Amino acid sequence: MKILACTDGSEQSRKALKEAAKIAECFNGEVTVIYVEDFIPYPTEIGPYFSEEFFRQLEERNKEDSARIIADAVKIFEEQKIQVKTILKKGHPSETVSRVASEGGFEMVVIGSRGLGGLKKLLLGSVSNAVAQSIEANVLIVK
Numbered sequence: 001m002k003i004l005a006c007t008d009g010s011e012q013s014r015k016a017l018k019e020a021a022k023i024a025e026c027f028n029g030e031v032t033v034i035y036v037e038d039f040i041p042y043p044t045e046i047g048p049y050f051s052e053e054f055f056r057q058l059e060e061r062n063k064e065d066s067a068r069i070i071a072d073a074v075k076i077f078e079e080q081k082i083q084v085k086t087i088l089k090k091g092h093p094s095e096t097v098s099r100v101a102s103e104g105g106f107e108m109v110v111i112g113s114r115g116l117g118g119l120k121k122l123l124l125g126s127v128s129n130a131v132a133q134s135i136e137a138n139v140l141i142v143k
């Protein structure tokens, strides 16, 4: 079974990755971890208030964060001796996860109920809500 496990580095997504590892073990699953880095608006769109240097640093920081988030996710699977592939994309998180899930022929998407942002009283975050509603594959929402 092809499983797509979604991470944003949050505690809730770590729980989701651990569930994905359990499922992969039971069903001989092939796991791919995905993290989508949000776009940063270009300086021209934002006006003259921030320097290009500022954006360069922001981009650099995002790159480091992404590498860390992916590495943390991989570790969870490696500790269980489960092979894992990784996908790092830039774009709109829920649209990108949904597109990768469909185009990649994934049979199950595992996602945290909430993530980094978030109003605790909502059952679902915006990404998990949008992904669950927009794709054909089964979605496991980890609470």
Ligand SMILES: Nc1ncnc2c1ncn2[C@@H]1O[C@H](COP(=O)(O)OP(=O)(O)O)[C@@H](O)[C@H]1O
Pocket (backbone or CB within 6 Å): 006, 007, 008, 010, 012, 013, 016, 034, 035, 036, 037, 038, 093, 097, 110, 111, 112, 113, 114, 115, 116, 117, 118, 119, 124, 125, 126, 127, 128, 129
């Ligand atoms: N940028 C992202 N890339 C990949 N998966 C994500 C991303 N953002 C959120 N997710 C997944 O969606 C789950 C719910 O997060 P989200 O809907 O963003 O909630 P919140 O509104 O609390 O941030 C996370 O636990 C994670 O599994």
Ligand SMILES: [Mg+2]
Pocket (backbone or CB within 6 Å): 008, 115, 116, 117, 118, 125, 126, 127
């Ligand atoms: Mg979020």
